[in-house]
Amino acid sequence: MTNSLEQLYQQIILDHARARHGAGLQEHRGEGVVGESHQLNPVCGDEITLRAVVRNGGVHSVSWEGAGCAISMASASVLTDLSVGLPRDEVIELVDNFRDVMRSRGRLEADEEVLGDAAAFSGVSRYPARVKCAMLAWVALEESLLAANH
Amino acid sequence: MTLTFTPASSPGTEGVLTDAEVRRIRNDFPILDTRVNGRPLVYLDSGATSQNPLSVMEAEQEFYEQRNAAVHRGSHSLAVEATDAYEEARAAVARFIGASSNELVWTSNATEAINLLAYSMSNASLGRGGTAAQRFALAPGDRIVVTEMEHHANLIPWQELAARTGAELRFIPVDDDGALRLDEAEALLTPSTRVLAFTHASNVLGTINPVSELVRLAREVGALTVLDACQSVPHLPVDVKALDVDFLVFSGHKMLGPTGIGALYGRAGLLDAMPPFLTGGSMITTVSMERAEYLPSPNRFEAGTQRISQAIALGAAANYLTETGMPRIEAWEASLGARLVDGLSRIEGIRVLGPAAGAGRIGLAAFDVDGVHAHDVGQFLDDRGIAARVGHHCAQPLHRRLGLVATTRASTYLYNTTDEVDFFLEAVSGVRSFFGATS
Numbered sequence: 103m104t105n106s107l108e109q110l111y112q113q114i115i116l117d118h119a120r121a122r123h124g125a126g127l128q129e130h131r132g133e134g135v136v137g138e139s140h141q142l143n144p145v146c147g148d149e150i151t152l153r154a155v156v157r158n159g160g161v162h163s164v165s166w167e168g169a170g171c172a173i174s175m176a177s178a179s180v181l182t183d184l185s186v187g188l189p190r191d192e193v194i195e196l197v198d199n200f201r202d203v204m205r206s207r208g209r210l211e212a213d214e215e216v217l218g219d220a221a222a223f224s225g226v227s228r229y230p231a232r233v234k235c236a237m238l239a240w241v242a243l244e245e246s247l248l249a250a251n252h
Numbered sequence: 253m254t255l256t257f258t259p260a261s262s263p264g265t266e267g268v269l270t271d272a273e274v275r276r277i278r279n280d281f282p283i284l285d286t287r288v289n290g291r292p293l294v295y296l297d298s299g300a301t302s303q304n305p306l307s308v309m310e311a312e313q314e315f316y317e318q319r320n321a322a323v324h325r326g327s328h329s330l331a332v333e334a335t336d337a338y339e340e341a342r343a344a345v346a347r348f349i350g351a352s353s354n355e356l357v358w359t360s361n362a363t364e365a366i367n368l369l370a371y372s373m374s375n376a377s378l379g380r381g382g383t384a385a386q387r388f389a390l391a392p393g394d395r396i397v398v399t400e401m402e403h404h405a406n407l408i409p410w411q412e413l414a415a416r417t418g419a420e421l422r423f424i425p426v427d428d429d430g431a432l433r434l435d436e437a438e439a440l441l442t443p444s445t446r447v448l449a450f451t452h453a454s455n456v457l458g459t460i461n462p463v464s465e466l467v468r469l470a471r472e473v474g475a476l477t478v479l480d481a482c483q484s485v486p487h488l489p490v491d492v493k494a495l496d497v498d499f500l501v502f503s504g505h506k507m508l509g510p511t512g513i514g515a516l517y518g519r520a521g522l523l524d525a526m527p528p529f530l531t532g533g534s535m536i537t538t539v540s541m542e543r544a545e546y547l548p549s550p551n552r553f554e555a556g557t558q559r560i561s562q563a564i565a566l567g568a569a570a571n572y573l574t575e576t577g578m579p580r581i582e583a584w585e586a587s588l589g590a591r592l593v594d595g596l597s598r599i600e601g602i603r604v605l606g607p608a609a610g611a612g613r614i615g616l617a618a619f620d621v622d623g624v625h626a627h628d629v630g631q632f633l634d635d636r637g638i639a640a641r642v643g644h645h646c647a648q649p650l651h652r653r654l655g656l657v658a659t660t661r662a663s664t665y666l667y668n669t670t671d672e673v674d675f676f677l678e679a680v681s682g683v684r685s686f687f688g689a690t691s
Contacts, residue, residue: 106289107635111628116688146627146643147657169657171625172687235627 109225110232111172114180118219119172124182128165130155137250139242143234148174152242154185156250161185161193164243171235173226178239180219190247196220197244204233269584271669277576278667280305291637294672299455299483299616299663300641301505304569308508311568312561323560324534324551338560341567342550348570349481349500349517350491357516357523357550358563362482363405365501365516366449368553369478370409371529373447377417381527388476388526392418395445397475399424399432399461400653401454404646406480410449419446426653430457430606437469445475452484452495456647456661457606458589458613460484463495476522482506486665487585487614489578492517504562509569513562516553523549530555573666581666585615588664588673592617595677601684605654616663618645621680623689626658632686633660636679 130136134157142149148170155162164182168175185193200220203210208228212221226236269277278284281303286293295303315337321330323338339353346356359365375381376388390396396410400423414421424437432450441448448470453460463479470477479497484490486507492500499522504513518526528535528546532555537545546552573581593613596604601622607613621629630642641661644651651657662676684690 107632110631111687120688147648147651148625148627171627173628229631232627232631 106225106228110229112222112225114219114222115172115176118176118179121179122175123179124164124166125168125179126165127151127153127167128163130163133157134162135250137246137248139245139249141238141242141245143170143174143238145234146171148235148238150174150178150238150242152178152239152246154243154246154250156190156247159191160189161187161247166239166242168239170238171232173223173232173235174238177220177223177236178242180222181239181243184218184220185243190250194244194247197240200240201237203227204236267580269580269666271671274584274667274669278669280307280572281667282306284667288637288639289635294636294638294675296662296664296668296672296676297639297641298486298506298665298668299645299661301511302486302508302665303667304508304510304565305572307572308510308565308568312510312565315561315564320561322557334560337564338558341564344567345515345563345570346517348490348574349485349502350493351517352520354549355492355517355520355523357518357553358558359501359514359516359553360512360559361505361514362480362501362503363409363514365514366406366409366478366480368516368529369499369501370413372526372553374413374416375527375529381525384525385527390414390417390419390446393444394419395442396421396447396449397424397437397440397445398422398448399450400426401430401432401457401459401647401650402449402451403455403480403482404648405482406449406451406478407649410447424450426650428654430454430459430650430654432459432461434462434465437466441469441473441475443473445470445473447478448475449478449480451480451482452490452500453481453487453614454606454647454650455483455616456618456645456650456659458593458616458618459606460488460612460614463497467496483614483616486573488582492519498522504566504569507566507569508572509566510562513559513566518549523552526552528552528555532556534558576666584666585664586613588668588670589613589615589617591670591673592662592664592677595673596680599677599681601689602680605656605659615665615668616661618659618661619680620656620659621683621689624683624687626660628687629660629680629683632683633676633679636675638676638679640676 134155138153140151150168152166203212212224214221223236283303319333321334323335343353346353373388376385377390425433477497478499481500481502485502498519500517505511535555596602603620605618626642643658
């Protein structure tokens with residue numbers, strides 16, 4: 103295989119695609135506001151239902167259920183690790199940051215300080231057909247957090 | 253003096269195709285020399301769209317350089333030449349499927365052809381077309397039957413027609429292997445059935461459906477038959493009279509032609525009795541401020557300025573296929589298809605959809621890779637220069653029935669070599685280990 107394929111599917115992505123942190127929707131009882139979002143990619147049928155709990159202005163928990171390619175599943179897993187425990191507003195900024203990188207067609211390099219493991223998805227931005235795969239969970243979290251604002 | 257022109261690369265029509273001959277054919281298709289991701293292109297997506305030979309592109313260019321004018325209007329010399337070329341193309345494409353010229357209506361593609369039928373029936377249901385069109389009218393209590401393996405193009409227009417007219421839509425189910433449940437077909441085709449629409453060859457399973465059996469069942473209850481021939485007309489000899497269907501649709505871009513052109517075949521007499529779908533210029537006889545009279549088929553269904561250069565290029569594509577020999581193309585693709593199915597079946601963790609290798613299959617194979625999503629399979633193949641299709645192939649209900657969301661499909665054509673199939677199989681055999689799905 104070529105370097106470009108290995109750059110796209112970095113080991114960290116392949117690992118998360120199998121580990122799937124946050125997989126399995128969690129019922130929430132107790133304090134906090136719950137937001138939920140369902141996202142579908144009609145091109146390939148990939149989908150995700152994501153539930154976020156916001157407590158005291160911070161992301162208390164993220165859980166999701168989905169089916170899709172390695173990129174979309176790994177992206178949901180990495181996002182779960184990244185977002186839990188952060189202030190809600192900071193996560194919304196992270197989503198914007200990630201979206202800018204994804205849409206850059208390879209021009210922007212992800213800042214690992216900011217995006218952590220999600221920086222591994224930088225290579226996806228060179229494959230416009232796959233950007234939606236990487237974005238699926240992030241859009242779902244963004245919508246969930248907006249829904250949990252009320 | 254008449255000169256006959258034979259292209260230097262004309263493959264001839266005798267004997268079976270061989271790899272050596274296919275390599276000569278490939279010289280007619282410049283795009284096949286392209287490199288993708290630094291690798292030679294291995295094009296295995298002809299089921300989605302085929303590549304064009306030089307003769308097709310030259311026909312379109314020659315038309316614009318020498319004969320471009322509006323057809324069926326105007327009497328200047330160029331308009332006459334353009335009209336002749338346009339109608340010659342219609343005759344060539346009609347001949348290609350065993351039809352007469354007045355039985356072949358140009359459309360944008362097969363999807364539009366099916367919509368033309370559905371909307372014409374819709375108009376008949378509203379009383380348009382008078383008593384002659386009543387056999388196309390639907391009402392509550394009537395039934396439309398399709399199959400569970402249809403492409404969305406041969407499903408959604410019928411869903412919409414049923415919703416508009418109050419008719420009910422039913423489908424012939426498939427079994428776990430994806431074969432049509434003919435035992436159920438008989439019970440589904442009640443006397444209230446007005447239309448049976450089904451695919452000749454499945455774009456996912458590769459199955460060639462038993463047309464004569466289904467046509468017989470439809471005939472018995474007086475239902476009209478509509479055949480989606482998108483995956484058969486480009487790949488097998490097709491004779492509409494032998495198939496004995498009432499309507500048949502296909503797309504030009506899947507048979508070496510350009511995009512933007514397809515056709516509807518309608519049995520003589522049927523098309524002339526149907527109310528028009530699109531209306532406007534070029535499809536009328538007399539027009540007053542209150543009403544209009546319409547031309548017979550095919551012009552009745554060709555409102556407005558038509559896809560002239562595309563039709564002419566499609567005529568050139570039909571001629572190219574005829575010169576190469578459809579029986580030879582069918583046999584070559586059957587051997588490539590069998591090699592694909594056989595090879596894929598030997599790879600651990602691969603589930604090939606549809607019937608086993610052998611008779612009754614066209615030269616394509618869709619498959620599931622255990623533990624690896626189709627999009628990832630497609631990306632892995634693309635990295636090696638292999639163009640294959642991933643997704644639901646516009647057949648979501650069929651995938652759901654087979655317990656899948658998306659699959660990978662390799663589809664061949666006359667220009668694919670056995671080396672390409674082997675290269676593809678070699679690549680697929682490395683997919684699961686790359687994605688860590690073998691542990």
